[in-house]
Amino acid sequence: MIDFHTFFTRVQKATSISTQQDLAKALGVNRSAITQAKRRNSIPQKWILALSRSFQLSIDWLEFGVGKPDALLDPALLESTTTFAVPKVFARLCAGDGSFEVEATPIEEHIFKESWLAQKGTPSAMVLMDVIGDSMEPCICQGDTVLVDQAQTTLRADIIYAVGVDDSIMVKRVTAEHNKITLLSDNPAYSPISIQGDELLSFRVIGRVVWSARDY
Template identity: 50%
Template sequence: MENQFQTFFERVSSALGIKNLSELATILRVNRSSITQARKNNSVPANWLLALFRSHGLNPDWLEGSHGPKWLKPGDAVSGDFFPVPKVQARLCAGAGSFDVGNQIEDHYSFKTAWLQSKGPKDRMVLMDVFGNSMAPEIKDGDTVLIDQSQTDVFAGSIYAVGVEDTIMVKRIEKHPRKLVLLSDNKEYAPIFLSDEEMDRVRIIGKVLWICRELR
């Protein structure tokens, strides 16, 4: 009997550079238990194939083991070893909020294409500098963070770039009944509570995936 799940996993691994089932769960944005169940049942849910097509341009038929092109959207294919990610002028505040929100690109930094593709759509990635110490010690003043702008669904405890009215900041986010809570790692900073009525002031810019720090 053909191992449908194993074929799917091997093809996703070869295309996106993932190494294990945990990374597969991250790409699909599902729980590891869902991966375990699919492997046990030797099945691949159709919505996983659709998700990989939408986010990375992978051909669902090819993923299932059929012949045909690997990529259906050529612009999303891994066309080189490295991909330039833009760094924008805007800065994220690890504090009360930054008014420095310009989206002008000031430089590009190259990342391994396969690694970016394993995290999300490479053309939705952006780099931003951080100032302030409200997220210390995890994120410090002067750090640069990589943000996936396609990941705007809130997973409790994860770190996001978030805009509140005309300011932008970096915070952990939790959903509570009828409110959103923006949390700082530095306990000297109080949580920010946003009620249902204030939700239209909030925009999730994207999830923080990676941190770069220059030694001083």
């Protein structure tokens, strides 16, 4: 988990944010929330995702210092106008107790700038899926569309993944411990789901959620 000082330093470096008040405004939270995060010396994952969306920052760079802050820092990527079609599949991701609509049949394609996708992962391994349920609110809401990179299946703590358990597909934060997987929701109304023993045989990581979109 990234500490507050490192996080804030990266944010200041890559954005117009210069003060903690600026940070609070960008995140849409009270100044006291920033003070509490500084006192705990930890950053909520939803803040990292929110800043990534708002400022087109790499989540991996913002959280782990891996790679570059964004595509604008790479002239080759900036000049590229190549597009890539990402299929949207009829496999609704459930942000609740599970969805059984798991047939991954492409129903349409959406066009993205390939360099933008490449900053987030492997374009050829990406699919779009709709989310049902409210267990990941406020980060991901009912009806949102998520971009899932199926090449990113190595679990990292507190990262959001699309996962499968038996015939159910869910979008959750995932933690892995000795002989146990825990699926975590952002909505406090939902309890963690523990997967252990024989249940682990039916558990699979579909991919990492690298982006989401919402209609208003």
